[in-house]
Amino acid sequence: GAGVSQSPSNKVTEKGKDVELRCDPISGHTALYWYRQRLGQGLEFLIYFQGNSAPDKSGLPSDRFSAERTGESVSTLTIQRTQQEDSAVYLCASSLGGGRAHEQFFGPGTRLTVL
């Protein structure tokens, strides 16, 4: 069966440009998460969607970051006016529900490089 997919796999952009990253979760998974992983570091929570509830945006590092989700399917993470410190791998994960005991299924990530 299909897992979580993300596109593009790699993105190189110039400082100041906007980028849009896409995540397709596993069908039927109501919860969707975005994380950022800097080189050699753990995953940093960015945002969480659960069904039709208001998203938890508490992890977004600045107002340049935003995310949307269409129903219980695809999500896009947008970074406006990119900065060099935004360079990282952006990982998307989905799970059956938002419960604490649910394992998260991760996509392969999008590697973003800001020149």
Next chain:
Amino acid sequence: SQKIEQNSEALNIQEGKTATLTCNYTNYSPAYLQWYRQDPGRGPVFLLLIRENEKEKRKERLKVTFDTTLKQSLFHITASQPADSATYLCALVMDSSYKLIFGSGTRLLVRP
């Protein structure tokens, strides 16, 4: 301050030996703790979950312990194989939340 600590140095062991990885945390009271495996260029893959009222969990060659007094989890791989070489991440889940709070991971290298 709140911290999750995993050994930043790689753990290098001989095939067949038991690998033991440590996850220590400070100023957290997690209800659950999860372990994930991450290979280069890929997203993490879930391995095991242990609840705060469980002391030990096993799955095939994997064993996880959770000591809420010591604020520590140990992750063991018995009869290690070169294919076990990867980075292993621990993640805490608080009782009041659904977010995973990740450690920075420990890289395991298993020599043939």
